[in-house]
Amino acid sequence: MKKFSVLVLSACVLQSMSASADGVVKIHPLFAVDSTTEISDEFVEDGSEDCSRLRAAYGQTEAERAKHLSALQDGECAINYKLGETGPAGGQVFHTTDDGIHGLEAAAKDISELEWGCHSIQIDGASGVGIGEGKANFETLATYVCASVSRWGGSTVFDAVQDYEVNGFTDWYIPSRDEMKHMHTVLTSKGVGNFAHNLYLVSTVSTHSDNRWVWMIHGGTGRYWYGERSLRKPVRPIRSF
Secondary structure, three states: HHHHHHHHHHHHHHEEEEEOOOOOOOHHHHHHOOOOEEEHHOOOOOOOOHHHHHOOOOOOHHHHHHHHHHHHHHOOOOOOOOOEEEEOEEEEEEEEEEHHEEEEOOOOHOOOEOOOOOOOOOOOOOOOOOOOOOOOHHHOOOHHHHOOOOOOOOOOOHHHHHHHOOOEOOOOOOOHHHHHHHHHHHHHHHHOOOOOOOOEEEEEEEEOOOOOOOEEEOOOOOEEEEEOOOOOEEOOOOOEE
């Protein structure tokens, strides 16, 4: 390389760097080497090539990349997702807020048929039916040992979703009744979803007094059903972004 070219490249690199108040040097993403490089926000513009480079893996593990993408979604490089599109974790977006920056995505496929768990056990605090209540239902179920107890042996749907991981994202949960209903309506209208002609488990507990029932949604019709917790049925996990 000629001396002139070296000088030009050196000048470009220097212009791509900035120093923070604490003396830490931050660098433009075009010159970032790996995931440990601290990148300055002043170089980032929404929709720019820089944002695309910020979304590059840089040799990260799947878990590191998932955390990285989640952080970007809360910043200037956020993507405005549309209904039916592929979401941050590779699922299908079925609900959006903040002009598509945040919302809910459903896993691209079902978890195979398992029991709900907690048969004949009273569950308090997991009766939320609305959009946005599935996560609270799921977190409540996490406090019940019976959520991991199958009546017929084997794992429960709670166990399966708690251990579920896709592309490094592990923050999946069981949708509420209306989240599952809304998911079915939206994704079916977009020609995606690929729902089975079966009843789907949700996280919403029925208010029946004998503690045997949960709400379910039919994957063919989208209609509401009641079903016993001991039935082995599929679930479609969701996550918030």
